[in-house]
Amino acid sequence: MTKIAIVYYSSTGTNYQLAQWAKEAVEGVGAETRLVKAPELAPDVAIDANPAWRAHYDATQDIPEVTSDDIVWADGVIFSVPSRFGVMAAQLKQFIDTQGGIWANGDTVNKVVSGMTSAQNAHGGQEATLLSLYIQMMHWGAIIAAPGYSEAEYTTAGGNPYGTSVTIDDNGNMIEDVEEAVKRQARHVVDIASRVNG
Secondary structure, X not given: OOEEEEEEOOOOXXXXXXXXXXXXXXXXXXXXXXXXXXXXXXXXXXXXXXXHHHHHHHHOOOOOEOOHHHHHHOOEEEEEEEEEOOEEOHHHHHHHHOOHHHHHOOOOOOOEEEEEEEEOOOOOOHHHHHHHHHHHHHHHOOEXXXXXXXXXXXXXXXXXXXOOEEEEOOOOXXXXXXXXXXXXXXXXXXXXXXXXXX
């Protein structure tokens, strides 16, 4: 059975929802999943300043935090992380930055990886965020499974060839309809990972 780790960071819930849709799709094609989150780094004063952030933080306490074991275990990894000034949020980057041990052992080589993201503006750094993730994945020796323009769902969702991305309005709602793009991208990761590890 192909094993997929879905690693996300979400402050107010958008990337958590993307990760949930990915999990649903991965399990729908018979693969095994682990849904795990990057540890929160922000202080309580920052979280408390945004009621949506506090609500989401409290509501997801039961989601386990990602560990190196989750990466070693997986045949493929789907990352979902918001854009922060055009790069991935620090919470996920810190986790990746601490994976030198498994990298040195060769445990990241040939992991099939793909990324999803969100931002508050249509040109608020989504593509740059995914590229920042993929640069790190190249150092891992991972196999990047970007969606390209291979399916209609990606174009309908906004046409980001690097991975599904969504714009969030001032009330925290997704503007584009990306659920099917997320699910298609997740199934794509399972397909490639099953070929690599078959």
